[in-house]
Amino acid sequence: MKKILLAFFTATIIISCNENKTTTNTISTNTVNKTDSIAIKQFFSTALTDGKAYEWLRDLTQNIGGRLSGSPEAQMAVEWGEKLMKEEGFDKVWLQPVMVPHWVRGEKEVANYSINGTKINVPICALGGSIATPKNGVMAEVIEVKSLDEVEKLGEKVRGKIIFYNRPFDNTLINTFAAYGGCVDQRYGGTEVAGKYGAVGTIVRSMTNNLDDYPHTGSMGYGKAKPEDYIPTAAISTNASELLSKHLKENPNLKFYFKQSCETLPDAPSFNVIGEIAGSEFPNKYITVGGHLDSWDLAEGAHDDGTGVVQSMEVLSLLKRNGIKPKHTIRAVLFMNEENGLRGGKKYAEEAKLKNEIHVAALESDSGGHTPRGFSYNGTKENQELFMGWKSLLEPYGLTDWHTGYAGADINPLKNETVTLSGYKPDSQRYFDYHHAATDTFDKVNLRELELGSAAMASLVYLMDKYLDVEPVKK
Amino acid sequence: MKKILLAFFTATIIISCNENKTTTNTISTNTVNKTDSIAIKQFFSTALTDGKAYEWLRDLTQNIGGRLSGSPEAQMAVEWGEKLMKEEGFDKVWLQPVMVPHWVRGEKEVANYSINGTKINVPICALGGSIATPKNGVMAEVIEVKSLDEVEKLGEKVRGKIIFYNRPFDNTLINTFAAYGGCVDQRYGGTEVAGKYGAVGTIVRSMTNNLDDYPHTGSMGYGKAKPEDYIPTAAISTNASELLSKHLKENPNLKFYFKQSCETLPDAPSFNVIGEIAGSEFPNKYITVGGHLDSWDLAEGAHDDGTGVVQSMEVLSLLKRNGIKPKHTIRAVLFMNEENGLRGGKKYAEEAKLKNEIHVAALESDSGGHTPRGFSYNGTKENQELFMGWKSLLEPYGLTDWHTGYAGADINPLKNETVTLSGYKPDSQRYFDYHHAATDTFDKVNLRELELGSAAMASLVYLMDKYLDVEPVKK
Known part of the structure; x- marks a missing residue:
């Protein structure tokens, strides 16, 4: 029955994408429509019935575990992320070199x-x-x-x-x-x-x-x-x-x-891991979704930030599996070294600037993998109303907390006059029970809560891709 | 610092109660005000810094455990609840006899x-x-x-x-x-x-x-x-x-x-456990808050419904500790036999009718002890707008889901033309992972999530007491 349902929904989505072709260049706070509701429902249905993030997380946390920058485990995690995204068939998957601090306990x-x-x-x-x-x-x-x-x-x-x-x-x-x-x-x-x-x-x-x-x-x-x-x-x-x-x-x-x-060794070579789906209309404009791949050495780095890592990759997977052809290039970035240096986040923004990769938007998941509550918004006044208008589409899935504010450490270096930054905000009550302690292990993550997050993030990326423009502000 | 804060807030509450004396008989959808915000903040602050429900739950689940109707453990739980409410100094604590089905595995x-x-x-x-x-x-x-x-x-x-x-x-x-x-x-x-x-x-x-x-x-x-x-x-x-x-x-x-x-033995004697704080203006009119004391034998009955039991008792405790003098008599009822007969809920409603105890409202917590999401409303059209108006007061605490619907099995027998029934609705994602299985144990309950629930419920009972009337509809 699962397969029949999926086939039905995939067909629906493809039809609705075509239906919407005429509206994709219109920006308005009122363009959220039934097609969007259907697409969003499908992201949630796929994630909740046939999601992949939970098993990916099991693998990352239980077979690799803590993966502090510069450690052998961090390198294993890099290879794991690259391999996984290649297996998912993303259009391009590569490693972005970055030198990281190398502290050992x-x-x-x-x-x-x-x-x-x-x-x-x-x-x-x-x-x-x-x-x-x-x-x-x-x-x-x-x-x-x-x-x-x-x-x-x-x-x-x-x-x-x-x-x-x-x-x-x-x-x-x-x-x-x-x-x-x-x-x-x-x-x-x-x-x-x-x-x-x-x-x-x-x-x-x-x-x-x-x-x-x-x-x-x-x-x-x-x-x-x-x-x-x-x-x-x-x-x-x-x-x-x-x-x-x-x-x-x-x-x-x-x-x-x-x-x-403990001691600080010389900086070590490492990588951000990047996978992307090429944009159909604006391949040189980007929406990035990411979490950080490194984690403290005392635990498995499940909620911090294994969940953000697997959710970010699953966003691309959910778009792909549901037949969405994004206008912009959508990237999943597994940032290295958020915990003790932020070198990955800085490097990614530097390179984007050097290569004139215009970022339309970026979304970060680094607040744990608990049940979704909402998104933060950090961008232009013009886009704020548009962004907040999407709340009505995601309220039925429990995302009721939409507020302006900080989006996340790894995407913050992308901040400029035009980009829309957003932070995924799950429920925070349990997060600091585990944060940076030996208790941050896979068993603390709930499958449905994790998958609801993936679907919510996919929904936001879908909406950002469809409705956010695009041209840098000319000054 | 904790004590100073508490003293400060307690003083505030007492003052605000006096300030409000003149408005207590006015029913309006707009009477929610700053005093209410302060009272509600204080329920949350007390619960989150000095709550009792978590340790009560530890005791119930780990020292008594599963407590199916008719079992020795159910009787131990009855005595536990009675003793605890007496120690809390509620105005009246007693046992309400009820015959229950007695099935053994x-x-x-x-x-x-x-x-x-x-x-x-x-x-x-x-x-x-x-x-x-x-x-x-x-x-x-x-x-x-x-x-x-x-x-x-x-x-x-x-x-x-x-x-x-x-x-x-x-x-x-x-x-x-x-x-x-x-x-x-x-x-x-x-x-x-x-x-x-x-x-x-x-x-x-x-x-x-x-x-x-x-x-x-x-x-x-x-x-x-x-x-x-x-x-x-x-x-x-x-x-x-x-x-x-x-x-x-x-x-x-x-x-x-x-x-x-397994076999069904003859019905066994048992009890609902009831504690109350006497109403200052309408001592013969009641607001009941409850959960069910019995639980399946395979586990500890933590989320089902140990959490509802300790939260219900803590509602009275939070009112009392914050100097609230309710107008109506507020009762915590630990219902027996929700799981396999509902005899406790039926008995409680029957006796209320027999004794002409007019129920203004009742609130049930029997959906687990996870992070709060909202309340259901089941009552008159007249009171619905008033009730929904309280949402704005509790949204800052994450209670965004206010909807009409079923309130709960144990309070449903109280349903009549005037009573307001409400169900406490925490996040449901993890609930059926544990429901009626050996995994429903104390370690699955998070202190903050549990205490946020107690405070949310105390807030609703405070508002129901202050704003809901009162006279039965004359037909």
């Missing part, structure tokens, strides 16, 4: 302290980009703070100490990305400030809503610090953070010990 | 068949209400069908056979409850039809979107069948269904064997 980190004669072992992991501790680790008294400002105010008082950033997520924020945004300065920038005043290390409360026993890694930066002010930094679990905070009240002089042997 | 079921000399073991479970097979089981050729109609048409040809209902969920339906609704006649009513024509048993494809290895149980009925036409019925996993279907094509004469020793 080294031996498993160790942390502990003693309180009232009891030794407490602390779940800890180095932050990406951090230097190692001295070979025998670092041990010092701890100053707990809630902000970088607090460290600035303490100034020289932090010398010789370990700074413990312990500002928790604001769990009253409904969108968990907002809570993350309100805390992540501690992880990314806390070390630069503490190092400047002579602290010997920093430890950071993991970036998650949850109280759990997993350290959540992520990138950090030394910013403008002088290399002699570089100090090691690591994340500890939220439960350990709560406990340490309690113990520091009991004994403010307790000494915390941690040891890590 | 007996020994673990067995099913298998042989094909090409290989024995295939089939994951199987008896359906609730089914009779046992003969002591040594039943073995017969299988007729695969997709509908009850098909069996009616086969008529006498089914005599001596096992009927295999194998119509799968329509996975293109976005709301998975619609897919369930489109299939569940096979489970509930398939046996009555097959037994009438002399089949010796029925097996049913499990009611789930997924291909998995778990049999999903659920209730069945013999309807108007004569007792001599009663035949045993069971569910088999979806993977096993696919395989059996394939094997039947290879060998239409293969013989399927299954054995089950």
Whole structure:
């Protein structure tokens, strides 16, 4: 029955594409029509009954796993993506070379302290980009703070100490990305400030809503610090953070010990993986859909961002399988190095500029693979009304949250005066339970939620291709 | 900081309640106002930072577990709910006696068949209400069908056979409850039809979107069948269904064997568990919020319906902790026996009628504990506009799906010409992965998703209490 249904729908789509030939050059907020509803329904039906993304994700996460830039696993993932898109029969599939930072974790980190004669072992992991501790680790008294400002105010008082950033997520924020945004300065920038005043290390409360026993890694930066002010930094679990905070009240002089042997090697060669379906009318104008192929080393990189990777490839697959002939060239880009450098995203935009590849639009999926809620819009005022008009077509599929705002790190370098950027926004409630921690594994992804996302993204790309123009603004 | 925030909000709420005294008797679609926004924000903030439902659920699911009507676990759950609501300090907590069906599964079921000399073991479970097979089981050729109609048409040809209902969920339906609704006649009513024509048993494809290895149980009925036409019925996993279907094509004469020793014992005494906060203006008028306390025996009854139970109790807790003094009496009702008899829901409505307890409204949570999407409305035309007007207050929390429709099995017996019934509608994508199967366990529930639901439900009850009237329609 599945095959009969598919054949029926494919026929419908081809007919409706022809029907629409006359309207494809008209831009209007009111051009969304029944043909679009039918096409969109078909993307969802194909994805939900015969989608491929879930099995692709199983393969990527369980057979390759964590794939940090520069690692052998990242290279395996590159080859995997290239092979898969070739097998899908996209018109062109190739690798775009890019040099990436190459940070390695080294031996498993160790942390502990003693309180009232009891030794407490602390779940800890180095932050990406951090230097190692001295070979025998670092041990010092701890100053707990809630902000970088607090460290600035303490100034020289932090010398010789370990700074413990312990500002928790604001769990009253409904969108968990907002809570993350309100805390992540501690992880990314806390070390630069503490190092400047002579602290010997920093430890950071993991970036998650949850109280759990997993350290959540992520990138950090030394910013403008002088290399002699570089100090090691690591994340500890939220439960350990709560406990340490309690113990520091009991004994403010307790000494915390941690040891890590991570290091930054010379930049390594890697690739963005790109597949495309050639445009029938404007082959030299592009719509890019992408996620990032690299992921942290502690887990399988399922929700971050294996789901975005497989959804992006499936967008092209859904267009192709449903007989859609896009006007513009549609590209799936598996960006390398979003996590600790964004080199892939920058490289892709640079090359597009060099080659005068005009981007009409780009869509990014890097917020996990949970149930769809909507899309963000980042583009011209002129196109905004048009874009928001598409909401009515996708509301029946649960995509009710259409808002202006940031679209995504990897496509942001494409930003210019004409391009439409959009971010796919799934439900965010569970995302930071797994984010950058050992728990970000395939079993946390639900087949239907993932496939609904693929179909929603295919629908948006279909609409962008059909209704967005096209000519760069002349100034 | 948490405590300071709470104190601040509590103060705010008390002030705003007083401010609103003058407007409480006005019914209008436009009375939703800033005070309501503040109250609602506070329900969410309390639930997300200091909610209790998650730990209550852990206790119910992990320390009691599955709690089918009439079982010792069901009695433990009754005592658990009563104790908990007393500890919460509700104004009145009591047990409402109700006689319930008492079906027991007996020994673990067995099913298998042989094909090409290989024995295939089939994951199987008896359906609730089914009779046992003969002591040594039943073995017969299988007729695969997709509908009850098909069996009616086969008529006498089914005599001596096992009927295999194998119509799968329509996975293109976005709301998975619609897919369930489109299939569940096979489970509930398939046996009555097959037994009438002399089949010796029925097996049913499990009611789930997924291909998995778990049999999903659920209730069945013999309807108007004569007792001599009663035949045993069971569910088999979806993977096993696919395989059996394939094997039947290879060998239409293969013989399927299954054995089950379930039986229906005499009705047993049990209880609805009821807690209430007395109304300040209309203590004899009621708003009920509830879920069902009983659950199938194969799992922990987490999403079905442990989440509804703890959310319902937390609604009262959230009102109380935020200083809300409701006008009407607000009741949390933990209904017994939703799964295989609905005796608790019927009893509650009967007693309400007998005691002339006028119900202004009732809200049910029995669709799982996933991220909130909206509410259904089932009431008068007059109140519909008012109700739908509340959407704007809850949209910021992700509740965008407000529609008219069925509210829930346990509160449906309260339906009359004046009452407003509503069903809490969380995201449905994952629900049937776990429904009535061994996988419906505590770890499938996410703290934030659960607590967002409690807060959404508290918000709706607050609005219903404040704006819905009140007088029964005089005819």
